[in-house]
Amino acid sequence: MDNIYIKNVKMLKINNLHAGIEDNEILKGINLEVNAGEVHAIMGPNGSGKSTLAAVIAGKEEYEITKGKVVLDGEDLEDASPEERAHKGVFLSFQYPVEIPGVSVTNFIKTAINETRKAKGLEDMPANEMLKLLREKSESLEIDRKFLSRSLNVGFSGGEKKRNEIFQMAMLEPKLAILDETDSGLDIDALRIVANGVNKLKSKDNAIIVITHYQRLLDYIVPDFVHVLHEGKIVKSGDKELAHELEEKGYDWIKQEAAV
């Protein structure tokens, strides 16, 4: 019986999601559906809950879901740890990636890939295959080889950190990639490289959620849908034109509309 429905299952279905930290409710009833092959942009003013939404999807434990659910491929993620979500194909590109001195970019990515394979009952990726993949993906993101042996994020510029996030995404080939403010701190050249990297990873089988404050990134990663988050709720959805409108008019009219 189940099989019949699989085709109709959305990749990501967020239903009336309420979540927060301790008694502070940040998300106040989010509804969002994302299908394979789609790019969704989530925009909104500071403090609207954008990063919280990203962290909740990725399973950050300090957030408590008080109502509603996050369902991936028909499966409620409620009890899944962040690593289990990663194994199921969820990837979050961090706004502030963490520095890990003494662990190289390569070793970190190897560990991430092999832990994911282990969780799926697969052997470690053969060394030569790993090497080939590292070379291929680093070249496509214009990442220098020397960069790969540096300690993860230690002394990286803002742009290098973001590029490294997208590099990890390229290596891990996630089903659902969430880019949290990936454009912040990037100059226009770095933005173009990062956006190109993301576009190369786009396929009919995966989906991307781009979280951003500005429309700028969306010139390069073109969204199929744009959602505006305000005070923990999606108050408006539209196509890419909505992003342009926001760029011109700011967020105030949305706030007013929401207040009515």
Add this chain to the structure above:
Amino acid sequence: MDLKDKLVSSFMAFENNVDVEHPVHDIRSEAIKNFEEKGFPTKKEEAWKYTSLKSLQKVDFSIFPKEVNALEYKDVKKFFLHEIDTYKIVFIDGIYSSFLSETTHDGVDICLMSAALSKPMYKQVIDVYFNKIASKDESLTTLNTAFSREGAYIYIPKNKMPKKPIEILHFSTGNEASLMLQPRSLIVVEENAELQVIERHQSLTTNEVLTNAVTEIFAAENAIVDYYKVQNDSKTASLIDNTYINQKSKSVVKVHTFSFGGKLTRNNLNFFQNGEYIDSTMKGVTILGYKQHVDHHTLVHHIEPNCESHQDYKGIYGENSTGVFNGKIIVDKIAQKTNAFQQNNNILISDKATINTKPQLEIFADDVKCSHGCTIGQLDEDALFYLQSRGIPKKEARALLMYAFANNVLESVRIPELKSRIKKLIAEKLGVSLGFDL
């Protein structure tokens, strides 16, 4: 009989086995008097507030091992840095093992304290250096001085460097129900000379061992000394390590202490800067569990101007373990332009673990740069989430973060094989395998 009385009354028996005519014996006789007067330190003393020796004093330790025990190399190979060639000075239950050792007199002297104390050719060095920097009133140091007879003796003449690092290993075999060891070592590194030493105390059984060690290190002008202490002993082995280092101008001495085990470990590490442009470095990684206790007491005495000292101790405490860090820096009035840095960071990974950390700065000069910082925290939850979100399970993610936390200290380990050995010990200690060498 309590341990103090036993030790004092054993001194007469000890005298039957050493040359009482040697000038060193006068030093021993003075020392036993001091110990008899002071006894073991108690928690009433500020320096011993957090470390109690009370229960150890109730153990009926043998002061002298009754018979020599033999060990096969294959059985203890793993305790050596066998990946590389080294000189080895090895003791089994306090007695020198020529079978396991590899000493030399080829341009440098890498041999035994007992030989240095008995042969006329070493007399001059002994006269000049023996017990010159070790404390004459700290009771445990004087206890060791009283019974000083065996340990490592290393003399590196001007402009020399031994061909390979030196390993000093002290094994205890459990031949006695409980054994007290008091190794005494003397290391002299002359002008422009260089030395690397790895020291380890290792119990091979669950029988109780108490080691009260004293090492004196003299670094002459421009000398470079790297000293590594690997403390990964069994849960029934206790160590009181007293290391005294005297540095002359432009010398560079680094001591790394890796404390991963043992029952009770007390490290008294004392640097005296008798010259200008001296660099003294003390670094440590401590990773403890069970009811283990480690107490790091460091002292840097800046006596002359234009010198530096660097301290960086990282501690990770789990289960019921307890840690102490007390870093004392004295800057004399004439020691202007001193740069003294001290850093002690700790992570508590269990609610029952405790750490007491205290900087103790006594600065009498006005043109100095001194900084100190202590932190006690838990693992960074955001960092943990970052690693988990990449598919790395929580346990491994925690280990990676702890490793990253300790990494600063490892960076300055100059023997690559030792560095990778320490990384393996850390991974083992944290109970993880990450598919690559940490």
